[in-house]
Amino acid sequence: MVVTRELADELPAEAVDVAKARAATLLLAFRHGNQLAFDRELERLLADQAEQEVTTLLVWIAAEAVRKAYAPEVGDRVLRGLARLAPVDTSGVAVDEELVDVAELVEAVDAGDVGTVRSLVASTPDTTFLVGGLxxxxxxxxxxxxxxxxxxxxxxxxHRHGCRSIPRQA
Incomplete structure (x- = not known):
């Protein structure tokens, strides 16, 4: 039997779980290219610029590790599981398909409400479901x-995006 003891300056176990969930949320936003959600979550966690750079590098390394270790759908399940570890009041980013409100996004686009569109996109790092719903x-x-x-x-x-038509194969 291994006995562990907490050091004086060590984080309590529940704080470690919250940190892991927040790291998973950052990684999920990074993995899906949602820079707004990544930046918002990072700013919430850190104030020092040097720490932000180190965290960004660590997230990049972790993203590469997940990409190489898991099939995409398995990697996403692992990250969602980690993000769910945080208590409800500390996990502010929606990561589940059921939490993505595409109807609200469509209404905001129709109304020209840029603030709401940005908020909806920033609040879900896993944009796969949001784009799929759209x-x-x-x-x-x-x-x-x-x-x-x-x-x-x-x-x-x-015309706007400089694309050319690609002939379809029968």
């Missing part, structure tokens, strides 16, 4: 477009 919403709206409108929209998008 794609589903667009797909549901497509049948209601007048004939020819979809072609005009896609042509405008290609």
């Amino acid at each position: 794609l589903q919403a667009v797909a549901m709206m497509l049948p209601f477009l007048p004939d020819g409108e979809l072609g005009e929209i896609t042509a405008e998008l290609r």
Whole structure:
């Protein structure tokens, strides 16, 4: 039997769990390229610039480790499990599909409410579900477009973003 004892300056076990959950939240935001959520969570945790740089490097290393060790869907499950370890009052970022409100995002875009759009994007580091829900919403709206409108929209998008049409293979 191994006996451990807490050192005077050591974090209590529950504080370690909270730190692990926050690190997982940072890693999830980093993994999904959500810079707003990553920056917001990092600013909440740290004030010193040197610590931010070290934390960013450690998150990058951890992201590489998760990418190499797990299949993408397994890695995400591991990270979500870690993020859920924090008590409810310390885990402020939604990571589950059920918590993503795509309808609110669509309404905010329609209203031109940039602040709400930014807030919704920043509050979910796992943007996979948010983007997937938005794609589903667009797909549901497509049948209601007048004939020819979809072609005009896609042509405008290609023009704006410099994309060229790629022929489909039959």
